[in-house]
Amino acid sequence: MPAATTRHRVPAQPATDYDVMIVGAGSAGLSAALVLGRCLRPVLVCDGGAPRNRPSPAVQGFLTRDGTHPEELIRLGREQLAPYKSVEVREARVTNIEVFKRYFRLTLEGSTGHTTTYTTRKVLLATGVDDELPPLDGMRDLWGRGVLHCPYCHGWEVRNKPLAVYGRHKSVTGLALLVSRWSSDVIVCTDGWGGLSPNARRRLRRQGIALKEDEMMCLEGTQEGDLQHLVFKSGEKLARQAVFIHAHQHQRSPLAEQLGCRFTEKGAIVIDKDQQSSVPGVYAAGDITPGTQQALLAAAKGSQAAICINETLTREECPR
Ligand SMILES: Cc1cc2nc3c(=O)[nH]c(=O)nc-3n(C[C@H](O)[C@H](O)[C@H](O)COP(=O)(O)OP(=O)(O)OC[C@H]3O[C@@H](n4cnc5c(N)ncnc54)[C@H](O)[C@@H]3O)c2cc1C
Structure with a gap:
């Protein structure tokens, strides 16, 4: 051969x-x-x-x-x-x-x-x-548009807008600090006791990020999936353009x-x-x-x- x-x-x-x-x-x-x-x-x-x-x-x-x-x-x-x-x-x-x-x-x-x-x-x-979404009414309906998981993917689209970050404990602090790069109007909503350490609270405060620990009822948005309000059990409505979550x-x-x-x-x-x-x-x-x-x-x-x-x-x- x-x-x-x-x-x-x-x-x-x-x-x-x-x-x-x-x-x-x-x-x-x-x-x-x-x-x-x-x-x-x-x-x-x-x-x-x-x-x-x-x-x-x-x-x-x-x-x-x-x-x-x-x-x-x-x-x-x-x-x-x-x-x-x-x-x-x-x-x-x-x-x-x-x-x-x-x-x-x-x-x-x-x-x-x-x-x-x-x-x-x-x-x-x-x-x-x-992705496992928190069991709050509206999360699934607004997922990918009004409910976001990643500021690198979506931060630019909602830059300088009123934003919320939903979650508890350490992960919500990290995400909120990150999101504050895209907007100076960020509020952390923990939907009940958030388990944030004094240091976490201080870091949020220093960055101008508000903290709201009230229990929530649902998210309200449009048919197209845009977020309009975070609705609290007290009946209060907070107008926001997007909420970031750590799913x-x-x-x-x-x-x-x-x-x-x-x-x-x-x-x-x-x-x-x-x-x-x-x-x-x-x-x-x-x-x-x-x-x-x-x-x-x-x-x-x-x-x-x-x-x-x-x-x-x-x-x-x-x-x-
Ligand atoms: C709401 C949202 C928005 C995002 N936006 C961005 C963005 O703007 N920019 C960005 O870079 N990333 C974005 N991402 C992240 C991006 O979607 C993922 O990183 C990317 O899709 C990962 O690609 P993948 O191929 O690993 O998985 P996938 O894209 O999820 O693809 C996996 C595929 O495997 C198939 N599959 C699963 N099981 C089986 C099976 N048993 N047999 C045959 N097929 C199967 C699924 O049907 C699917 O088609 C976003 C994610 C989410 C949730």
């Missing part, structure tokens, strides 16, 4: 349907698919529904896409995958992942409830998180837990420098991993994971 052929001979690999299956088609998943498509890798992207920021009118702070509607960002991401024929995107939720020695078998459920299974050499989880969150999908992945104390999937989880061959990217959560950062993490996956696959195909 000629030397050149020998050099390029690919050792036997498991005969799987795909090299990589990506679970989730948000910023992280689509970005990973783009990089893997450019590596000529057979990839299936499973799109289980809307991204986390769907209730928001725009994605802010995304280089070249500042102000784009979240659905438009995803549409563009999918459109730009079209030239890469080895990449397929399918509307389906992954309901199960079985681990074998050198490959995985994923079960997909379509909108009709029909299930199919496919095998793959590597899995990338990009399934996002769900707890959880993994949107139980897959990582079912696979036995390790989690941080905050519930993110533990990954190594190659974005691989504690389960070999299972990678993770985007909001489900530790660190700052933004669409552009999720896309970057997806890209990073894709490069690491391609390099691992290449090493497996070209052993020393």
Whole structure:
């Protein structure tokens, strides 16, 4: 056999349907698919529904896409995958992942409830998180417009406006101090006893941030989702243009837990420098991993994971 052929001979690999299956088609998943498509890798992207920021009118702070509607960002991401024929995107939720020695078998459920299974050499989880909103009437209705979670995403839009920060304990102080960069009219509403230390109260006071510990009844806003008032049990109404909250969150999908992945104390999937989880061959990217959560950062993490996956696959195909 000629030397050149020998050099390029690919050792036997498991005969799987795909090299990589990506679970989730948000910023992280689509970005990973783009990089893997450019590596000529057979990839299936499973799109289980809307991204986390769907209730928001725009994605802010995304280089070249500042102000784009979240659905438009995803549409563009999918459109730009079209030239890469080895990449397929399918509307389906992954309901199960079985681990074998050198490959995985994923079960997909379509909108009709029909299930199919496919095998793959590597899995990338990009399934996002769900936000847990405080149980106050109006929170959910105004979420993403009048109720905001991140001043980096939305602060500029509400700069110099009357703002509130809702929450208790340490986290509300930190968020309020941060928000005061965008407006000098900020009030902290703790909805009952706030548990703020004397030092926290002093820091708020020094920054000109008012504190109101009265119990609240609801948030009032428009049909479009804009906030008008914070309504207190006393009947008092406080006019505000937006309220920031520190929402707890959880993994949107139980897959990582079912696979036995390790989690941080905050519930993110533990990954190594190659974005691989504690389960070999299972990678993770985007909001489900530790660190700052933004669409552009999720896309970057997806890209990073894709490069690491391609390099691992290449090493497996070209052993020393
Ligand atoms: C209200 C709001 C506004 C925001 N505004 C901004 C902003 O202006 N700028 C900014 O940079 N960031 C913003 N963010 C943060 C941004 O939305 C996230 O950082 C980003 O969406 C994370 O991308 P991701 O791909 O990790 O997850 P997601 O975008 O949430 O995508 C995860 C995808 O996985 C899918 N999925 C889940 N489980 C399964 C399964 N079992 N099978 C198949 N698919 C599955 C989901 O349906 C979803 O499509 C905002 C967040 C919120 C909540």
